[in-house]
Amino acid sequence: MTDFFNALAILGNFLIIPGLTYGSQLALGALGVTLVYGVLRFSNFGHGETMAFGAMVTILVTWALQSVGISIRPLPTALLAIPVGILVTVALTLLIDRFVYRYHRERKANPVIFLIVSIGVMFFLGGLIRFIIGPGDQIFFDGTRFILKARDFKQMTGLNEGLSLKMTQAVTIITAVIIVAAMFWFLNHTRTGKSMRAYSDNENLALLSGINPDRVVLITWILVAALATIAGTLYGLDKSFKPFVYMQLLLPIFASAIVGGVGNPLGAIAGGYVIAFSELILTFAYKKVVLYLGPDNMELESLVQFLGTDYKIAVSFIILVIVLIIKPTGLFSGKTI
Amino acid sequence: MAALYQQYRNHMLFSLMAGLLILVAFIQSLSVSLTILNLCLISAIMALGVNIQWGYAGLFNEGVMGFAALGGLAGVLISMPPVSDAWQAGGLGILFGLVITIGTVVTCLFTWSRIQHLRQQRYWITAAIIISGYALLRIFFDPSVNAVESVNPSVTGYLGGLGLPILVAWPVGALFAAGIAFVIGKIALGLRSDYLAIATLGISEIIIFFIKNEEWLTRGVKNVNGLPRPVPYEIDLQQAQWFQDWAMALGMQADDASAVFVKICYALLFIAVIGVLLWLSETALKSPWGRMMRAIRDNETAAAAMGKDVTWQHLRVFILGSAVIGLAGAMLTTLDGQFTPVGYNPLRFTFLIWVMVIIGGSGNNWGAVLGGFFIWFFWIEAEPIGLWLIDALTSGMDPQSAVRAHLLEGAAHMRLMTVGIILLLTLRYAPEGLLPEKKRL
Numbered sequence: 001m002t003d004f005f006n007a008l009a010i011l012g013n014f015l016i017i018p019g020l021t022y023g024s025q026l027a028l029g030a031l032g033v034t035l036v037y038g039v040l041r042f043s044n045f046g047h048g049e050t051m052a053f054g055a056m057v058t059i060l061v062t063w064a065l066q067s068v069g070i071s072i073r074p075l076p077t078a079l080l081a082i083p084v085g086i087l088v089t090v091a092l093t094l095l096i097d098r099f100v101y102r103y104h105r106e107r108k109a110n111p112v113i114f115l116i117v118s119i120g121v122m123f124f125l126g127g128l129i130r131f132i133i134g135p136g137d138q139i140f141f142d143g144t145r146f147i148l149k150a151r152d153f154k155q156m157t158g159l160n161e162g163l164s165l166k167m168t169q170a171v172t173i174i175t176a177v178i179i180v181a182a183m184f185w186f187l188n189h190t191r192t193g194k195s196m197r198a199y200s201d202n203e204n205l206a207l208l209s210g211i212n213p214d215r216v217v218l219i220t221w222i223l224v225a226a227l228a229t230i231a232g233t234l235y236g237l238d239k240s241f242k243p244f245v246y247m248q249l250l251l252p253i254f255a256s257a258i259v260g261g262v263g264n265p266l267g268a269i270a271g272g273y274v275i276a277f278s279e280l281i282l283t284f285a286y287k288k289v290v291l292y293l294g295p296d297n298m299e300l301e302s303l304v305q306f307l308g309t310d311y312k313i314a315v316s317f318i319i320l321v322i323v324l325i326i327k328p329t330g331l332f333s334g335k336t337i
Numbered sequence: 338m339a340a341l342y343q344q345y346r347n348h349m350l351f352s353l354m355a356g357l358l359i360l361v362a363f364i365q366s367l368s369v370s371l372t373i374l375n376l377c378l379i380s381a382i383m384a385l386g387v388n389i390q391w392g393y394a395g396l397f398n399e400g401v402m403g404f405a406a407l408g409g410l411a412g413v414l415i416s417m418p419p420v421s422d423a424w425q426a427g428g429l430g431i432l433f434g435l436v437i438t439i440g441t442v443v444t445c446l447f448t449w450s451r452i453q454h455l456r457q458q459r460y461w462i463t464a465a466i467i468i469s470g471y472a473l474l475r476i477f478f479d480p481s482v483n484a485v486e487s488v489n490p491s492v493t494g495y496l497g498g499l500g501l502p503i504l505v506a507w508p509v510g511a512l513f514a515a516g517i518a519f520v521i522g523k524i525a526l527g528l529r530s531d532y533l534a535i536a537t538l539g540i541s542e543i544i545i546f547f548i549k550n551e552e553w554l555t556r557g558v559k560n561v562n563g564l565p566r567p568v569p570y571e572i573d574l575q576q577a578q579w580f581q582d583w584a585m586a587l588g589m590q591a592d593d594a595s596a597v598f599v600k601i602c603y604a605l606l607f608i609a610v611i612g613v614l615l616w617l618s619e620t621a622l623k624s625p626w627g628r629m630m631r632a633i634r635d636n637e638t639a640a641a642a643m644g645k646d647v648t649w650q651h652l653r654v655f656i657l658g659s660a661v662i663g664l665a666g667a668m669l670t671t672l673d674g675q676f677t678p679v680g681y682n683p684l685r686f687t688f689l690i691w692v693m694v695i696i697g698g699s700g701n702n703w704g705a706v707l708g709g710f711f712i713w714f715f716w717i718e719a720e721p722i723g724l725w726l727i728d729a730l731t732s733g734m735d736p737q738s739a740v741r742a743h744l745l746e747g748a749a750h751m752r753l754m755t756v757g758i759i760l761l762l763t764l765r766y767a768p769e770g771l772l773p774e775k776k777r778l
Binding site for chain 1: 397460524525528529530531532534535536538539540542543546547549550683684688691692695746747749750751752753754755756757758760761764765768
């Protein structure tokens with residue numbers, strides 16, 4: 001029986017907790033992409049950089065707070081800085097919408113043109129971020145590192161394998177749950193949320209019913225900026241902040257949104273976890289798990305791994321391509337919020 | 338004045354570009370200017386490839402990076418000498434692995450066509466075939482791969498190439514890209530435009546992952562250095578009597594002159610290629626085929642109603658464009674003399690090429706070439722210009738000031754911002770680009 005729990009501890013430590021964390025980050029990112037797709041009807045290639053921008057502002061504020069000695073130990077100070085990050089990012093996205101997207105929206109440009117415009121925004125933001133904070137790694141985590149240390153877990157349970165829970169992981173998962181719940185409450189139970197859904201569902205009908213399109217677009221950008229900042233900061237807290245990484249994150253985020261059904265918030269969240277867990281499950285080395293579960297004197301040569309760890313990110317691309325080819329509408333048949 | 342500009346804008350813009358390159362030759366050095374020119378030429382060919390897909394047919398291919406990398410891979414596989422020890426160690430196993438892969442794919446396609454009536458189950462059956470094929474592959478393939486990779490890993494550790502002249506790699510690179518484009522086109526071209534963009538972007542990342550990780554074939558992140566050259570080596574030139582006399586006559590140092598000479602040789606080769614490509618693309622665009630492609634691009638339904646096979650034409654133009662990109666990729670590794678898989682990132686190899694096409698003028702081959710020149714020029718020169726600009730603007734500030742130091746450090750990233758702003762401005766104020774597509778009646 002201990003063997004079983006040992007195997008479970010390994011899985012929990014290396015698969016379930018990291019999967020939930022990464023999945024939450026992807027889900028929040030994908031939620032932003034899906035909102036833009038649902039309401040503004042284009043694939044926003046600038047989303048990765050928006051996340052990086054939000055995270056960057058949060059980092060700068062965090063440093064300012066740290067330098068005056070404010071902290072909320074054991075929680076990371078960055079949580080305190082997030083609201084400022086959100087405000088600045090909202091301002092930025094609204095400015096970009098005003099000066100870039102609005103013109104093309106008024107002309108009812110083709111979604112492909114929007115996509116190319118968002119590539120321009122991606123370039124611009126990427127340069128801006130690197131100009132302000134530089135291309136290097138920034139570490140801004142403070143507070144307690146572990147909630148549950150592997151050693152304590154071993155002592156507590158008497159198992160051979162440790163299970164640890166990092167503060168950043170707990171913060172990420174809990175924040176994601178709160179944000180997602182708030183998001184769904186907003187979309188389903190408020191007037192504004194309902195008007196957004198109506199607009200996304202059928203633009204002309206919504207306009208006829210007296211919904212103000214400018215307001216819907218405004219609210220959408222505000223939500224997108226907030227989601228991007230939170231997702232970007234959580235990712236930066238958990239791994240580290242590096243502008244280049246956020247561009248690489250763009251494809252897994254698109255993959256999550258599309259796997260779930262683009263334009264469908266529920267799908268985006270499910271997609272995030274599907275992508276995160278498939279990356280981990282397919283590249284995890286099950287050797288120790290098999291050794292624990294198998295007969296006592298079993299010997300194993302191989303690592304019992306489906307794919308090399310190098311292919312971790314490639315898994316999400318492969319899933320993306322397969323879903324696009326077999327079922328482009330995704331698991332939850334998207335298109336509307 | 339405006340009318341004059343309209344009439345001669347081709348000549349004026351290309352002269353402006355030439356003027357900029359000459360200016361660089363005087364301000365920086367001739368060698369820098371030629372380096373930029375060579376990369377401008379390669380970028381222009383990539384832009385031509387994208388223009389064939391986007392400008393002729395409206396296909397949104399965001400997988401430029403993958404095709405360029407495949408072309409580069411061709412450079413390695415054709416020109417590097419074969420590693421006979423590695424072939425002995427694991428060559429057979431690897432060939433067997435390839436047979437298994439091909440067998441799996443063929444079985445898959447064959448059963449897929451036979452079980453169409455089975456609805457849901459057909460996915461499971463196909464998945465089962467793929468998984469069993471993959472398991473077989475791992476069993477037979479992995480030991481050979483390990484054997485190959487452990488043959489003198491610091492120098493070789495891969496199978497090597499065929500040892501042919503590297504110029505052979507150029508058409509082969511185009512063929513590689515065309516082959517993969519056929520597969521991608523078959524499965525992805527039915528997607529809506531922005532889904533196609535995301536799918537091709539994903540596929541190009543998968544190609545790069547493959548190249549980075551399959552070390553038995555590509556040496557992966559260890560890079561392949563010292564690819565043979567189609568042009569003479571500097572060191573040989575410096576020792577040749579005729580070259581020393583020639584350099585003397587021009588009043589240049591032999592080592593400077595040799596570097597310049599080599600770059601000019603490359604430039605001539607590239608110009609020859611781009612000349613042929615431009616001639617072919619212009620002829621194609623003017624031909625009935627070009628007219629049909631435009632008809633398909635502008636109204637697919639109408640073209641289909643007129644009996645044009647839209648899917649097949651899309652596939653054809655996708656393959657053609659990708660082949661041109663693959664050719665440019667092979668040329669790039671030839672110029673670099675090395676293959677560095679880590680160097681492929683979508684910003685530089687996909688999005689930047691797209692910016693070139695949009696700014697140059699989609700649908701116009703000369704526009705794509707001009708866009709390739711302009712954007713590459715600014716991509717390289719934005720840094721010195723930005724440095725100079727910031728230096729000039731902050732010259733009043735205290736030289737020790739942290740703000741000034743930070744700004745100077747950040748100047749390197751000006752180019753991302755500049756390219757972004759140029760793209761946004763073009764899309765808004767001149768959506769047809771510098772050289773708009775000709776209006777045909």
